[in-house]
Amino acid sequence: MEQKHDTVIVLDFGAQYSQLIARRVRELGVYSQIVPFNTSAEEIKKIAPKGIIFSGGPASVSQEGSPRPDKEIFSLGIPVLGICYGLQVMSLVLGGHVTCPEKKEYGIANINILRESKLLKGVSDLSQVWMSHGDSVDKIPEGFVTVADTPNCPYTVVEDSKRSFYGVQFHPEVAHSLDGQKMLSNFVLDICNAKADWNMGNFINEAIESIRKEVGDGQVLCGLSGGVDSSVAAVLIHRAIGDKLVCVFVNNGMLRKNEAQNVLDLFGKHFNMRLQYADAEDAFLSALKGKTDPEDKRKTIGKLFVDTFYNEARKCGDITHLAQGTLYPDIVESKSPFGGPTSTIKSHHNVGGLPEDLKWKLLEPLKELFKDEVRELGRELGLPEELVDRHPFPGPGLGVRCIGEVTKERLDTLRDVDAIFIDEIRKAGLYHEIWQALADLLPVKSVGVQGDERTYREVCTLRAVTSQDAMTADWYHLPYDVMQRCASRICNEVKGVNRVLYDITSKPPATIEWE
Structure with missing residues (x-):
């Protein structure tokens, strides 16, 4: 710009x-x-x-x-x-x-x-x-x-x-x-006598003008994940060029509870975007059958996501540009002599791995912004607060939080656990103090007593961390009463779980995600 x-x-x-x-x-x-x-x-x-x-x-x-x-x-x-x-x-x-x-x-x-x-x-x-x-x-x-x-x-x-x-x-x-x-x-x-005129209102107007000039009579394809970056990029581009933007939303079956429907309602109905929806849950579950190695699972999800996205893109007509939610830190890291290798397309959640001979031009309207500025921009554009302030979420979704083999039954169980955990920390007013909160379903069963019955069900673990940049992280000291409410609700409301653990490991030695 x-x-x-x-x-x-x-x-x-x-x-x-x-x-x-x-x-x-x-x-x-x-x-x-x-x-x-x-x-x-x-x-x-x-x-x-x-x-x-x-x-x-x-x-x-x-x-x-x-x-x-x-x-x-x-x-x-x-x-x-x-x-x-x-x-x-x-x-x-x-x-x-x-x-x-x-x-x-x-x-x-x-x-x-x-x-x-x-x-x-x-x-x-x-x-x-x-x-x-x-x-x-x-x-x-x-x-x-x-x-x-x-x-x-x-x-x-x-x-x-x-x-x-x-x-x-x-x-x-x-x-x-x-x-x-x-x-x-x-x-x-x-x-320096610099003028203090950098604000989101000015940015939006200039970005719209720049996007229109860049795209001209072309058509833009955007991979919509429901995350902060792709959502803000999509709404900004749509405001600039309307129906010349088409979004592809791939449901890999590993999204959070009700997330697929929420994305369809928000972007398809509320913002009236052209939305190409690929319900690929069965294909992903089939590809993951029997796989338990974390890296094998990630690669399988990543490759199938790219294949699915590319197949959907072929149905979208004559595409001239591919939109990405690339942020300023990504640009800085790729250019800095001290940063990592240059990467034109970020991996996985921003449609990584597309063919090298891709003819589309890249459109990156957020490349001047930091994450907190993207959130501010999202608010200015009318995106709901629960999306704008959302914690980081892995590209492979709940597939890497469902430890061991991924099945529809286990994912549904984990979705319910995750929803309760996020709901309770929001109710306690703690969501904004936490960098990332997540739940994992472990391939371990334990004996429990629920009602008058002996049960033998899976164990889940809750994890919340504080961090500045995800390079290091400390476990969040969740109040005991919040832990108690989470454990009580999960064991009472989620059929497949009878034991709840809280992960108090920092990074290092552990990573934030279990897989």
């Missing part, structure tokens, strides 16, 4: 917080994008940003081959803020010196403000910040002055106000730095 907003770019030196910096800038109403550390000054000039933020990074600046920016960036006349490694590399490139002192600084510190600075306007003395560095600047470049220090770091905040170069040794983007967002606001809005 053609960018019409003031932009602040984040030069990515491999920091785990690069995306968080960009999100913090966007929270100020200013568009921010991440570019690799080796982006040339010429390329940056074409973007015409109002400001540049150098991210932190895992390397040591004294290490051979550690990342360096194009020195010409400092001749563009654009304000620069260096964060942690960003401060160190800026100092080094501009003639300062960096050392690896005996005393490192990790965790909370309090800054001692030595002089007034635009960057620290409104920040209280001894404000708490979050440190995480081994190297430290021990000589600042010519033209710089010290603005604040800590007992272990003499150059905690430095600046060259004439050239609008600023550096902080801590991480203002994290919540532990109590005035961090104020500092970023000072840099972005006051020092």
Whole structure:
């Protein structure tokens, strides 16, 4: 999409917080994008940003081959803020010196403000910040002055106000730095003079214009899963081009309770979309018969999904574009020197594995957005809250939560367990505190007493975790009364289960999903 907003770019030196910096800038109403550390000054000039933020990074600046920016960036006349490694590399490139002192600084510190600075306007003395560095600047470049220090770091905040170069040794983007967002606001809005005009209303209008221009007289195919990303993408594209969008919804038989009907009602009836529905439950169950190995199950579901989707697509007429719910983090990861391999089509839930000679052009209207922004966009577009705020759900669906062999009977049992669990955590007001909540049906039976009868039925396990990015996760401390209500309802209302467990394993050592 053609960018019409003031932009602040984040030069990515491999920091785990690069995306968080960009999100913090966007929270100020200013568009921010991440570019690799080796982006040339010429390329940056074409973007015409109002400001540049150098991210932190895992390397040591004294290490051979550690990342360096194009020195010409400092001749563009654009304000620069260096964060942690960003401060160190800026100092080094501009003639300062960096050392690896005996005393490192990790965790909370309090800054001692030595002089007034635009960057620290409104920040209280001894404000708490979050440190995480081994190297430290021990000589600042010519033209710089010290603005604040800590007992272990003499150059905690430095600046060259004439050239609008600023550096902080801590991480203002994290919540532990109590005035961090104020500092970023000072840099972005006051020092860079960026206009705060990045909002979802503007985004929708510009996206609609861009989609219409891109598609022209063509026709767009969208794989609709009922998840957040594909749903928001579909509604946005439909608002732009109406019936020139056709959605394919594949029911693999492993969806949650009533989900297939909910998707048909919402998108087919409420939004009046052209919807190609493939009820492939029998085909998937047949393909999975006798399979118990998790990877074998995933591959079977994935391959059959692609085959089914492609067969349905042939019925949709002359297709020119394939729509995907690709998000900004996916784009960043594929382009970053520190990210994974470039991937044009994401696997499984976004129609991964389509033929390499596919003639369709890709349409990715959400590729500028983070997940929280996609949720906000969904609300603006009128999608129901229970869909917009939905927890992550695996592409293979309940097939990887039905541990062992997948059968219609076991899936129906798991659907009922899952529905009760989600209902109870919503009733308790806990849904938004939890990153992901799930139920698994185990291939284990236990003896129980229900009524006056002895039973021998399957065991289910409930799992709820907190996480920032799913790379690591901690188990959610579900209140005992909520556990009790879940267990009581499941054993009373679900015929196939007589024992309920709660999984308290973190990631690592366990994964979030069991399979």
